[in-house]
Amino acid sequence: MENNTGKYFKYAIGEIILVVIGILIAVNVNNWNNDIIANKQAILYKKQLKKDLQLDSTYINSYLGYINESEKKWQSLKKRITDSQATLDTIIKIDKEEFNYFVRIFNGFNNNTFNTIGTSGKWDVFTDEFVYDITSFYNFQEKSYNLINQEIQSNFLNNLYSHGKAYPHEQPFAMLGKGPANAFLWENLDKQSYLVSFNGVTTTQATYFRLTKQQLLILKRRIHQILDTHFSENK
Numbered sequence: 191m192e193n194n195t196g197k198y199f200k201y202a203i204g205e206i207i208l209v210v211i212g213i214l215i216a217v218n219v220n221n222w223n224n225d226i227i228a229n230k231q232a233i234l235y236k237k238q239l240k241k242d243l244q245l246d247s248t249y250i251n252s253y254l255g256y257i258n259e260s261e262k263k264w265q266s267l268k269k270r271i272t273d274s275q276a277t278l279d280t281i282i283k284i285d286k287e288e289f290n291y292f293v294r295i296f297n298g299f300n301n302n303t304f305n306t307i308g309t310s311g312k313w314d315v316f317t318d319e320f321v322y323d324i325t326s327f328y329n330f331q332e333k334s335y336n337l338i339n340q341e342i343q344s345n346f347l348n349n350l351y352s353h354g355k356a357y358p359h360e361q362p363f364a365m366l367g368k369g370p371a372n373a374f375l376w377e378n379l380d381k382q383s384y385l386v387s388f389n390g391v392t393t394t395q396a397t398y399f400r401l402t403k404q405q406l407l408i409l410k411r412r413i414h415q416i417l418d419t420h421f422s423e424n425k
Contacts, residue, residue, distance in 0.1 A: 232315040235307055239324065240421045242300035247413050250406050256294055257403045263290065264396055278381060285388055286359055291350055293398060296338050304328045320420055327416055334405040342401050346394040353391040357384060
């Protein structure tokens with residue numbers, strides 16, 4: 191009887207050990223599968239992030255080209271306006287016929303993948319170093335975008351609105367863009383007030399170009415750093 195009890199006890203212990211081993215194997219297999227899934231997610235997200243960053247770099251280069259050309263034209267007109275032979279009529283002619291007051295709207299960046307990762311809470315599939323670098327970059331990118339579109343550009347547009355309201359140009363959307371009333375305004379303008387307004391709007395446009403260019407050059411450099419550090423072929 192005692193021998194049978196001992197056999198049953200050993201058998202039960204063996205069964206328990208087998209169950210424990212089975213559970214451990216299942217847990218390890220599950221962890222292994224989760225690691226594979228996480229690795230696949232990380233690879234997919236990184237491909238999408240890399241594409242977004244490359245698109246941003248291309249767009250930044252395009253916008254920088256636009257700014258450079260605009261600055262050249264701005265400087266050329268400034269040279270004529272500040273020439274010793276320039277008169278008020280010279281400035282008015284440039285103002286009404288040559289100066290381009292319109293700026294190309296900055297459309298922003300491709301941050302959908304970054305936002306998707308943040309919303310889904312999938313940052314744990316990446317290394318801590320990668321998460322820190324990429325979040326730091328996108329936070330800086332957001333601040334730059336806000337600076338460009340809310341502070342710099344709005345400042346220029348406010349001056350443009352004020353100048354256009356006081357000294358209407360021949361534009362389809364200007365009610366007094368032409369005709370006797372327009373001629374009356376230009377013939378009876380206060381010279382000092384006009385020059386202050388003209389200087390304000392042209393200077394804030396130049397400031398928009400300069401500060402936007404500054405921000406975009408920093409972003410361009412940081413994009414290249416991110417790509418070289420985390421998205422090179424051997425990463």
